[in-house]
Amino acid sequence: MLEIKDINVHFGVIHALKGISFTVNEGEIVTLIGANGAGKTTTLRTISGLKKLTSGSIIFEGKDITNASAQDRVKLGISQAPEGRRVFSSMTVLENLELGAFLRKDKKGIADDLKMVYEHFPILADRRKQAAGTLSGGEQQMLAIGRALMSRPRLLLLDEPSMGLAPLLVQEIFNIIKDINKAGTTILLVEQNASMALQIANRAYVMETGSIVLSGTGQELMQSEDIKKAYLGG
Amino acid sequence: MEQLLQQAINGISLGSIYALIALGYTMVYGIIKLINFAHSDVYMLGAYFGYVCMTSFKLDFLPSLLISMILCTLTGVIVEKVAYKPLRNATRIAVLITAIGVSLFIEYVTMAIAGANVRSYPPQKGLFAQSVNLGNINITMQQIIIVSITIILMVLLQFIVKKTRIGKAMRAVSIDSDAAELMGINVNTTISFTFALGSALAGAAGIMVGIYYNSINPLMGMLPGLKAFVAAVFGGIGIIPGAMIGGYFIGIVEVLVSGYSNSMYRDGVVFAILILVLILKPAGLLGKNTREKV
Ligand SMILES: Nc1ncnc2c1ncn2[C@@H]1O[C@H](COP(=O)(O)OP(=O)(O)OP(=O)(O)O)[C@@H](O)[C@H]1O
Ligand SMILES: [Mg+2]
16 A cells, blocks of 8 residues: 655755665554654655655555655545644644545535544544643544544554553553554554554564664564564563 | 823724734734735835825725735735745745845835835825714714724634634644644645735735825835734734734824824834833733643
């Protein structure tokens, strides 16, 4: 479904992505793990078209989208819940969700998806008239994911959905991510919480300072001694 | 008491003008964090466009108003495309200096074409020359027109910003342009639209000042522009209702100061208010000190 081919990305002289390649197949949960500054967020921003790449290509469902605009990528079915949630704080929960459906015209479909989001995250229905900035961190994360779902994506990019959340809430969010995946959305999940991510992922890639250094199924990587030492605290 | 009411009416008329200009400053600041110095010159152009419509083409006020607003919209959008868009990733100071350059450019091009001399709007006829007397209070038709048109434009603006798709896009981009882009919002189009709206309002302010004070000149934008900017900061820059409140506040203060003390103090008082606001409430009357959740 998504093919990243040898992409290089620079910030001025900083070489943030050094020729990385990976794939995400339809229906999978693929996770990208790695330490701070490895380049995970940059990878997702590049896939969404917020950051221009220096070389390489991005293929989505057989189409070369390397130079496509961010809007076109949303239209094609790529959506992202960015690092740090980035909800529109002074707008209401409902307005945030409506903005997620910005490019859609099918009123009926939008209403259905709103219902679907409220089913995944009932708290958002209760809070729909409230300014997004007044939500708790966990609720904001739910809103960020819900907002991303409102474009009815085929591929959902999630950047550290567990950041700053209590363990119980992390478990809840991960369960919902699994549900979303079961309902037919392919997921590329960036995480620092490697053990949680590996548990739900079909496949995983490990990034280190701009390169992919390891890949395998979630199970394989969980068993790997290197990974245990570096990311799983054992 | 009557004098106070009379002053208040004059203040509201002047405040309408400041509020209309302040809205453009505040919206553009909200969306690209730029103090668009050229904005006051778009207002000046609005007065000139209106002048040409009413003198050369002998049009009535309303069609002149519309044409002036449309031409100012075009000017604002072109200025943004030509001067600011190429600098989207440049430092803020570079864009600010460019804005000052654009401002001077518009002023002196206008001077070259229209001359530096003051021009007078044609004398008002018919309905426009009338006024209403309530006791000793005199309300001119121009004041009624200025205030009503301003209110109509503000209601329209609120509707656009709150209810329409492009209005929601404007708010989203002004809160977080990257996140807005992830929603599929075209940030460049949204910025253009913001300049268009602000410039249309400035155009309306320009022609209305023309019929109110009668005289216009190529540098007429400078002082009202500065005061409208003060109004925007007073209300909380980037906040639309703040600019409206700020505009009326500055207009009323200015008229009261000229009415009750020496009119030479009026500009001084306005800028003293700016300094006070910046000290006491740096984010402005309606501004919040932004807090972020991690
Ligand atoms: N806007 C920027 N300007 C300059 N350098 C940047 C910018 N964004 C990221 N970088 C650099 O690119 C590298 C990768 O950053 P990135 O944010 O992608 O890491 P990450 O893997 O998401 O880290 P984290 O887990 O902390 O979120 C880092 O060295 C970072 O300093
Ligand atoms: Mg990151």
